[in-house]
Amino acid sequence: MAEYNHSEIEKRWQKHWRETAAFRTPPAGESGEAERFYCLEMLPYPSGRIHIGHVRNYSIGDAVARNRRMRGYEVMHPIGWDALGLPAENAAIEQQTHPAEWTRKNIDAMRAQLQRLGFSYDWDREIASYQPEYYGWNQWFFLRFLENDLAYRKDGPVNWCPSCATVLANEQVEEGRCWRCDSEVEERRLAQWFYRITRYAEELLDGLDGLTEWPERVIAMQRNWIGRSRGTEIAFAIDGPEEAAPSDGQLRIFTTRVDTIFGATFMVVAPEHPFVRELLDGGELGADASMDIEELRAEVERLAAMPRRARRGEDIDKHGVFTGSYAINPFNGERLPIWVANFVLMDYGTGAIMAVPAHDERDHTFATKYDLPVRPVISLATEDPEPDGGDLPDLPFSEEGHLLSNCGEFSGLGTADARATMTAHAKTLGFGHGAIDYKLKDWGLSRQRYWGTPIPIIHCPACGVVPVPDEDLPVVLPADAPLDRGQGSPLERVESFVNVDCPRCGVAARRETDTMDTFVDSSWYYLRYLSPNDATVPFSKIEGDAWSPVDLYIGGVEHAVLHLLYFRFFCRALRDLGLLSVDEPTRGLLTQGMVTKDGAKMSKSKGNTVDPDEMVERYGADTTRLFVLFAAPPVRDLEWDERGVEGCARFLGRVWKLIEGEASSLPPVEAGFGDAGPSLPEPLAQLHRKVHETVRRVTRDVEERLQFNTAIAALMELTNACNTARQAVSIVEAGEHSWVYRLAFERLAVMLSVFAPHIAQELWTTLGHSEDLTRYPWPEYDPSVLQSDEATMIVQVDGRLRGRLVVPTDLADEQRLTEMAMADPVIRAHVEGRQLRRSIVVPGKILNLVTSP
């Protein structure tokens, strides 16, 4: 018997698959009416080496892809590289190389690693986003978005580091200082490009309901992120000094609780609110102001400077200052002081609120601190609401209830009713209307980085912002940009790139030097796999429609919001551009858990990483893949324990020994399988049943439940069952019945091939087959085999297990069964002295004798 030499076997079959183009997927146009299955794994960032998390991700995807091929689907299973981004730029600076060079090297190394693992990718469709042939289409989409008002340029506040002369992302500002050079970060207004994802806010939210094959968790996170709240917008007239009144003399607020408006006792605006600037520019404060205008200016600046950063649990202190102006509550004509405070945010709602301290916790805290009046207008709901009746709840009270008698014509209404009625009232009288607000903001694209997609725009002194004409795409990233840290966007200093003639009027103009967020690349890559070499379109519509939506998308849960939201947005935008005919990019989503070691996420800094190469070297790709799937169900975190690998290695060793060692005793392939008649000796009949049961379990686990750990456990059981049967009736002894062994071995090899494809294929050959398992039909099981005519029923007395009964499977006669059970002395002893009241019969399974004393 040959030794199990994994590295020789794996190399040989990988070569075979490559040479026979086993995993090539023909274009949809060529494959006609075939059933299609698109199995997609999140494309890796080429950071240098594959890590265990990748192995897990791709082993899951490969098991699914291989299973679907065997099921007769035309399977799309591609891979590529998310190759633009900051790490490459930083590494290039450190190592005095070029990001393209660094990236290419990493891709080559990682591709080799993936190939050693034997994943069934169609390598002819490989893409890399750093190639102009790829990112040029990012630019093409940008221009289409621009034409459709889905892309726009807007001035906005950004974090600016004066020493580095660059914009910093919010995450790069620590305690108001630059993470790199520690200088104080300034706020600047800078023109940035945005994608108008908010146009799809409603659709993206409603679409979540249709994503029935997505994890609840991801749905919840997206819902949360989009953050829809329905409420009312109300305009309060400003009552202040003439000069200070803003343009329209109105202060507009958004509230979800217009029913509490009679309890409003003051107003609060964000420090950045236009009203504040106009007030300060107006030069005069109201008569009641507690300070002069310069003092107020200083206070407002202080409030605005309070950083809005991540907080843990406790609220930050609320600070505010009275402006000296008032606003009129349109519902009761009351004059309310207008404050400026740090807890009101300019980028949500209208940047101004009515404060109802009796019914809002934040307003209550603020009112208490500054000694502002608190007036309850809502009390607990009762069946027969009586304004003023009953005890008032503790304040602040923000639950539902009914309105007290101090709410004019609305007194006595339930809060939900009141909101509808009062919103309608506001609309009729023209000072308000129903409104929906989202937390979702438009997608800021601009990055002051080199290693990204150049934004295809030219700034002309005469024409303004001019899009690069389609025929000039792609705008190629210049290879010779000066890369060094902290000097701003490198592209600004590449004269040959920046200086360009305006495509519209021909005068000297300047190129946009910002590049795109790399999330753009990953928002549509799954479509590029379908037409990877097409120079005329980003993807063919025929292919796009044939393969969309992706049937199963597999990746880490860390992308639950940003990537997966952009991904969904792009799909809808492409649909509206007429490029695609679906609403959602994927049907199924599997978010795999993290791989941890010593209880912590694997990371280079913690030094707890595991290099898959070592494991492949030592145990082989098959064992490595089998183990990452066996150790835990895909959605759970996986705690890495090297010792478990031994178990999987032993299992494959046992399978090898079983099939390789016994193949010569089996009947030939041509002899086929016999019929399992009554003459089949019991140990073989048992094995025969086990084979069918295993097919049933593995099929369900792989195709429906995506639970590969239990599928592999079932294959282990089948292997054990083969050995058990062998002890009773060896293959030679089985004689004419030895086809049962052939059946068991073949089914084992065929099903194993989706997890451990190399050894399975090798054993398949040993079993006398010449065909490739890649498209060999997935086995079916025969339910009738699982029906044994004898069953072991368990017998309970009052729900407790007391004995067993071997009976014909379909025997359901209560009387008869009870009599049989009572023949058992143990059971009789438990029923003795008690009255048998009734029996519960689950045919073939359970007899429960219920007694009373």
Added chain:
RNA sequence: GCGAAAGUGGCGGAAUUGGCAGACGCGCUGGCCUUAGGAGCCAGUGGGCUUAGCCCGUGGGGGUUCGAGUCCCCCCUUUCGCACCA
């Protein structure tokens, strides 16, 4: 605070969705084989007891049911995401 999960042997994890709790694997114990074993094979392995059997046992407490890891109510713990969102 809001939202989503999860809690089962020494460990990773099973349990056909209300029907034998602990499949499968790791680890551990004993045995066989071997010059040797960090190889292989066999057996055992939730806790306890007065051991043909019995009692206890799925985070805790109640409940529904002939029967609950599974369903309902309350509570505890852990993980993740969001968080001054008006």
